[in-house]
Structures are given as structure tokens and as C-alpha cells.
Amino acid sequence: MLEIKDLHASINGKEILKGLSLSVKPGEIHAIMGPNGSGKSTLSSVITGNPSFEVTQGSIVFESKDLQKMAPEERANEGIFLSFQYPVEIPGVSMVNFMRTAINEQRKYRNLPPISATDFLRIMREKKALVEMDNKLTNRSVNEGFSGGEKKRNEIFQMAMLEPKLAILDETDSGLDIDALRIVANGVNKLKSPENATIVITHYQRLLEYIIPDYVHVLYDGKIVKSGGKELAMELETRGYDWIKQEVVV
Amino acid sequence: MEKQYIDLYKAHHSLIKQHAASVMNASRDASFALFEKLGFPTTKLENYKYTDLKEVLSPDYGLNFKRLDFPVDPYQAFKCDVPGIHSFLYFVVNDAFYPENNQQNVDLPKEVVICSLKEAAEKYPDLVAKYYGHLSTQKQDGLVAFNGVFAQDGFFMYVPKNVQLDRPVQLVNIMRADVDFMANAHNLIIVEEGAKAQLLVCDHTVDDVRFVSNRVTEVFVAENATYEHYKLENTHIKTTNLSTLLIDQQASSNVLGNVITLHNGLTRNNIEIALNGENCETELCGMVIADKKQQVDNFTAVLHNMPNCHSNELFKYVLDDVSKGAFTGRLYVAKDAQKTRAYQTNRNILLNRTAKIRTKPQLEIYADDVKCSHGATIGQLDEQAMFYMRSRGIPYEEARLLLMFAFTADVIDNIRIPALADRMKMLVEKRLRGELSKCEGCTICQ
Numbered sequence: 001m002l003e004i005k006d007l008h009a010s011i012n013g014k015e016i017l018k019g020l021s022l023s024v025k026p027g028e029i030h031a032i033m034g035p036n037g038s039g040k041s042t043l044s045s046v047i048t049g050n051p052s053f054e055v056t057q058g059s060i061v062f063e064s065k066d067l068q069k070m071a072p073e074e075r076a077n078e079g080i081f082l083s084f085q086y087p088v089e090i091p092g093v094s095m096v097n098f099m100r101t102a103i104n105e106q107r108k109y110r111n112l113p114p115i116s117a118t119d120f121l122r123i124m125r126e127k128k129a130l131v132e133m134d135n136k137l138t139n140r141s142v143n144e145g146f147s148g149g150e151k152k153r154n155e156i157f158q159m160a161m162l163e164p165k166l167a168i169l170d171e172t173d174s175g176l177d178i179d180a181l182r183i184v185a186n187g188v189n190k191l192k193s194p195e196n197a198t199i200v201i202t203h204y205q206r207l208l209e210y211i212i213p214d215y216v217h218v219l220y221d222g223k224i225v226k227s228g229g230k231e232l233a234m235e236l237e238t239r240g241y242d243w244i245k246q247e248v249v250v
Numbered sequence: 251m252e253k254q255y256i257d258l259y260k261a262h263h264s265l266i267k268q269h270a271a272s273v274m275n276a277s278r279d280a281s282f283a284l285f286e287k288l289g290f291p292t293t294k295l296e297n298y299k300y301t302d303l304k305e306v307l308s309p310d311y312g313l314n315f316k317r318l319d320f321p322v323d324p325y326q327a328f329k330c331d332v333p334g335i336h337s338f339l340y341f342v343v344n345d346a347f348y349p350e351n352n353q354q355n356v357d358l359p360k361e362v363v364i365c366s367l368k369e370a371a372e373k374y375p376d377l378v379a380k381y382y383g384h385l386s387t388q389k390q391d392g393l394v395a396f397n398g399v400f401a402q403d404g405f406f407m408y409v410p411k412n413v414q415l416d417r418p419v420q421l422v423n424i425m426r427a428d429v430d431f432m433a434n435a436h437n438l439i440i441v442e443e444g445a446k447a448q449l450l451v452c453d454h455t456v457d458d459v460r461f462v463s464n465r466v467t468e469v470f471v472a473e474n475a476t477y478e479h480y481k482l483e484n485t486h487i488k489t490t491n492l493s494t495l496l497i498d499q500q501a502s503s504n505v506l507g508n509v510i511t512l513h514n515g516l517t518r519n520n521i522e523i524a525l526n527g528e529n530c531e532t533e534l535c536g537m538v539i540a541d542k543k544q545q546v547d548n549f550t551a552v553l554h555n556m557p558n559c560h561s562n563e564l565f566k567y568v569l570d571d572v573s574k575g576a577f578t579g580r581l582y583v584a585k586d587a588q589k590t591r592a593y594q595t596n597r598n599i600l601l602n603r604t605a606k607i608r609t610k611p612q613l614e615i616y617a618d619d620v621k622c623s624h625g626a627t628i629g630q631l632d633e634q635a636m637f638y639m640r641s642r643g644i645p646y647e648e649a650r651l652l653l654m655f656a657f658t659a660d661v662i663d664n665i666r667i668p669a670l671a672d673r674m675k676m677l678v679e680k681r682l683r684g685e686l687s688k689c690e691g692c693t694i695c696q
């Protein structure tokens with residue numbers, strides 16, 4: 001589904017990703033862990049086409065399509081979704097208008113007519129219930145004045161609305177209390193199917209108790225330096241990252 | 251440039267006076283002397299340094315001193331931008347009040363007077379003389395003086411004590427001529443104690459010639475009265491719109507000014523609101539959407555002459571191509587105007603590097619117990635917000651549009667007539683989408 005080979009990417013001339021390879025198949029859950037600043041968010045930005053980053057080498061292929069040739073909106077409409085580590089506030093754009101526009105653009109991309117008002121409201125209601133999101137939030141501007149936890153919940157709500165094939169969750173767990181974490185994880189699990197895949201970027205093993213990964217990768221200094229099964233996450237939890245850093249140096 | 255007009259007045263002053271209301275003639279020679287002294291404003295003047303009027307004022311423009319009728323049926327010629335707001339609807343063609351025969355207006359309360367200034371001056375000479383020119387003749391401004399020399403008529407509205415109009419009054423200014431043409435109109439609006447009126451002024455052009463309109467509007471808002479002034483400018487690219495709005499606010503009155511330029515050629519709005527009584531509430535806001543070679547200069551002044559008043563000013567500009575915007579916000583707080591609360595904000599988005607904005611807050615605060623603030627920003631569209639929206643599948647152009655539309659939302663939110671606010675949302679969205687790159691109802695701009 002997603003094939004990344006020898007990916008190099010930089011921002012403002014500074015190389016952040018230094019030869020990263022990753023292969024994700026339908027139905028799989030991959031966890032990417034690693035210390036702060038190792039390039040996890042950069043990877044998610046590059047996959048989704050953030051124009052601030054420049055790919056200098058390597059390839060990213062999604063369902064046999066070269067992503068580098070595609071605008072962020074095309075990638076999204078092909079079924080890639082990013083739950084942002086830092087969701088952006090957009091004053092003056094209402095959640096409802098934002099969501100309706102996004103849904104209809106996705107439908108247009110798939111040659112479907114715009115969604116009816118009643119269908120839209122029904123789906124909104126269902127998906128809000130799924131992430132137990134407060135009704136008030138959808139009446140406000142996108143993320144404006146949302147607490148940290150509300151923003152994260154809003155990301156999963158949008159994911160539920162858009163039903164992506166590949167979801168990338170960038171530290172969706174950080175800043176969530178245990179209840180919110182459970183709700184978010186529950187939402188993600190309910191949306192799982194054999195056809196779609198998830199990349200969970202996280203710092204802590206905590207989230208992985210709820211969303212069980214098939215593979216765990218350690219990203220360090222712009223490269224994946226170690227991959228394993230879910231037991232690798234446990235090991236990282238108890239031993240920290242220092243032993244990995246030392247292995248890399250050696 | 252001035253000379254041709256000076257000679258014109260010398261040659262035709264009796265004709266001009268003959269076809270004008272006597273109350274307007276009383277100050278005409280004094281205005282002439284002032285204009286001879288000041289001339290047209292130039293960029294050498296601090297107050298006009300951002301907008302050069304020379305090029306637009308130099309062509310020969312026709313004037314209509316004899317008050318000949320221009321053949322036009324505004325109901326035919328003009329497709330209103332703001333239908334369905336159930337206004338009391340009036341037309342001024344160039345500077346002449348169009349004879350009224352409108353079913354929509356039959357419910358206008360009988361005590362309210364809406365007619366041409368000339369007719370008002372004949373029927374109610376004392377009332378008109380009590381107000382006419384009281385604000386405008388105080389101004390040391392070449393355009394206002396010029397208006398005092400050549401204006402022969404205008405729009406008149408009188409809302410007597412405690413009469414509250416429950417529907418807005420709509421004044422549609424139409425510029426119509428077969429040759430390059432100039433019109434000088436003088437409008438007078440009187441809202442007495444405890445009365446309420448909402449005026450929506452729509453500016454339009456219908457012919458493919460160059461127009462200059464130089465309008466002066468005096469508004470007197472008495473104690474406890476409420477007055478809302480909405481201006482929607484949607485004219486063609488060959489139009490020069492020079493407009494002076496002078497508002498006198500008495501104690502505990504409430505004034506809202508909302509000036510929107512959707513499409514134009516060159517616009518200079520002089521807006522001055524004087525708070526001459528205690529406990530006034532003043533809201534002044536505006537929006538400019540400009541592209542191509544359009545120019546818009548909003549020169550505003552809020553004068554806190556008395557204590558305990560509150561004013562809030564908000565102007566927003568979205569500029570594209572090689573358009574030019576200018577904003578001046580003069581905020582004056584007199585020495586005795588204690589407990590003044592006055593706030594001013596100007597925010598601008600430049601959609602490319604060739605568009606220009608000049609912004610100048612000008613605070614003159616002589617009282618010490620006041621709360622005042624001002625802020626101006628110039629920026630581009632938020633790139634992070636753009637990427638966030640695109641990552642949800644919203645295409646670049648659409649995301650840009652949503653952000654621009656969001657940017658203008660608070661100016662529209664200040665409109666207190668819901669049907670007008672809805673209509674304005676639609677017009678702004680159309681304009682931002684480029685579907686209104688020419689003014690609605692005209693085919694002149696490409």
C-alpha cells in the first residue's frame with residue numbers, strides 16, 4: 001500500500017530524513033517510535049505533501065502512485081489522512097463548513113454528487129458519538145479555543161468522517177488523559193478494517209496497549225534504525241532510547 | 251487643473267445658483283473662495299499622501315448645471331445587488347433624486363421625509379437651514395470645498411423624534427452619462443432624539459465612460475438616536491469615487507458605519523465621526539476587496555470630544571494584483587473626554603508581492619483616564635492553515651477562498667440587518683471567487 005524507499009528530505013536546506021525506508025500493507029498497524037527531534041513529524045509531513053519540506057532523494061509510492069507528483073489535497077482524496085501533532089486553529093472557518101467542504105471535495109474527486117444535507121448531519125452525529133465529541137465544538141471555528149485534548153479528539157473525528165485508507169496518527173496520545181486516550185484508541189480501532197492501514201507515531205508505549213501494532217520501528221536521526229514486533233515497544237518503555245543510540249554509534 | 255473649474259464657476263455661478271436650493275447658495279461663494287485657496291488635494295498634503303488624484307481629475311468632465319434630465323429608468327437599468335431586504339428604496343441618478351413611484355415605499359411613516367435636498371429646502375427651509383453645511387463648511391478640505399461650489403442637489407432624509415424605522419432605507423446612487431461625467435451631490439440626514447434609521451447606500455455605474463462622483467454627506471444623530479450607515483460600493487474600474495461622510499453624534503446615541511468596497515476604480519472615503527455628547531456608542535468598520543489596478547483609501551477619524559464614550563473601529567483589506575490600499579485611523583480624545591474607551595484595528599492580506607497597503611494609525615490622546623488601543627497587521631494567508639485544509643482534501647484555491655472569506659467574516663458580522671448580512675456574504679464570496687470581477691449589473695470591466 002505504502003512503499004517508502006531511501007527517502008531524504010530537508011527543510012530550509014537542513015536534511016532531516018536521511019535515507020528512510022518503510023513498507024506498509026493493507027490491514028497492518030505500524031508504530032513509529034523515537035526520541036524527540038528524530039524526524040517523526042517530518043516523515044508524516046512529507047507523506048502528506050507539506051510544501052515546507054523538500055524531498056531530495058528517494059521515492060514514496062501509495063497504491064502504485066508516485067505521491068511526489070501529487071498535491072496534498074490529491075493525496076488526501078486518494079485516502080491518506082494525517083492526525084496532526086499540533087492541529088491548526090482556523091478562526092472564522094466553522095467546523096461544519098470545513099467538514100462539508102472536505103467531504104464534498106472527496107466526493108467530487110470520486111465522481112460522486114455532493115452529499116445531501118440530511119446525510120451530512122446524520123454522519124456528523126454518528127462520528128461525533130464515536131469519539132464522544134461535544135456538540136458545541138462542531139459549532140465553533142476549526143480548533144479555535146479547543147483544549148489540547150479536544151483538538152486531538154477533533155482529529156479522530158475528522159478521520160472518522162473521511163474514512164481514509166491510510167491513517168497517520170502523529171502523537172495523537174500526547175496530552176490526553178487516560179479516559180480520552182481510551183476513547184481515541186477505541187475510535188481508531190472501530191475504523192480498522194483489513195483494507196486500511198495505520199501508522200501510529202508515539203513516544204510512549206501507553207497508546208500501544210490499546211492499539212496493538214503489528215510492527216514497531218525506531219526512528220533515530222532521520223533513519224529507521226530498528227524494527228521488530230510489539231515487544232520492541234515494551235523494551236523501549238523499560239530501557240529508554242539510549243541503548244539504541246549506542247547501537248547506532250557502534 | 252483647478253483653473254478650468256474656477257473659470258467655470260466665474261462664468262456660470264448665476265446659472266448654478268439659479269438651479270440650486272437657496273440654502274445651498276448661502277455658503278457657495280465662501281466655498282469658492284476656499285477652493286481657490288486650497289485647490290484639489292495633492293500628495294504633498296499629509297492627509298492625501300497615499301492617493302494621487304491628479305490623473306483622475308485632469309480629464310474634462312461634463313457637469314449638468316442646468317439640471318437636465320438624464321433619460322434613465324433605474325428600475326430597468328439597474329439590477330440591485332441587494333434585493334429582498336424589504337427596504338424603502340430610492341434612486342439618485344448622478345446627483346438628481348429620481349422621481350419616486352415605488353410601491354415598496356407606501357408604508358414609510360408619514361412623519362418621515364425622504365426627498366431631494368432641493369425639494370426639502372423649498373418645503374422645510376428652516377429645518378434644512380438648521381443643519382445644512384454645519385459640518386461641511388468647517389472642513390479645510392479641497393474636495394469638500396469643491397462640492398460646496400458645485401453641488402446643486404442631493405438626498406434628504408429626516409426621521410423625527412422617537413420615530414423608529416423598522417425597515418432599512420436604501421439609496422442607490424447611479425452614475426449615468428454618455429460622456430465623461432462628474433457629479434457633486436450633497437446629502438443631508440437628520441435623525442432626531444430617540445429616532446432610529448438604517449441607511450444602505452449602494453454606488454453603481456452604468457455607462458462605459460469615466461465618472462467622478464464627489465459626494466458630501468452630513469448626518470446629525472440626536473440624543474438617544476440610533477443610526478446605521480451601510481455603504482456598498484460596486485462600480486466600474488473607470489469610476490473615481492470621492493466621498494466625505496461627516497457624522498455628528500449627540501449624547502447616548504448609537505452609530506454604526508460599515509463601508510464595503512467590493513469593486514471600484516479609485517476610491518477615497520473621508521469618514522469623520524464626532525462624538526459630541528456623553529455615552530455615545532460608535533462602531534465603524536469596513537472591508538476592501540481589490541485587484542487589478544484598483545485603489546481604495548479610507549481616511550477615517552473618530553473624535554472623542556466628550557467623556558464616557560465607546561468607539562470601535564475595524565477595517566480589513568484583501569488586495570491582489572497591483573491594487574493599492576490605504577488606511578488612516580485618526581483617533582482623537584479631547585482633554586476632558588475622560589473614561590473614553592476607543593479601539594482600532596486594521597488587518598490586511600496581500601495576496602501577492604505587487605499589491606500594496608499603507609496603514610497609519612494616528613492617535614492624539616489628551617485625556618489621561620482612557621482605554622485606547624490600536625493595531626495593524628499586514629500578512630499573507632496562513633500557510634499552516636492552508637496545509638491543514640489541503641491535507642483534508644480541500645484544493646488550494648478553495649482553501650484560499652475559505653481563509654479569505656473567514657478573514658472578512660467579522661466585518662460582515664457587524665451588519666445588523668440579517669438579510670443584508672446574508673446577501674453580503676454571498677456577494678463577498680462571489681467576489682473572492684472571481685465571479686464578480688466586474689461589478690454586478692455592468693459589463694464594462696473585463
Ligand SMILES: Nc1ncnc2c1ncn2[C@@H]1O[C@H](COP(=O)(O)OP(=O)(O)O)[C@@H](O)[C@H]1O
Nearest residue numbers: 011012014016035036037038039040041042043
Ligand atoms: N520548520 C522547521 N525549520 C527547521 N527545522 C525544523 C523545522 N521543523 C522541524 N525541524 C527540525 O527537524 C528535526 C525533526 O523534527 P520533527 O520531525 O518534528 O521530529 P519529531 O517529530 O521526531 O520530534 C528537528 O531537529 C527539528 O528541529
Ligand SMILES: [Mg+2]
Nearest residue numbers: 040041085171
Ligand atoms: Mg513530532
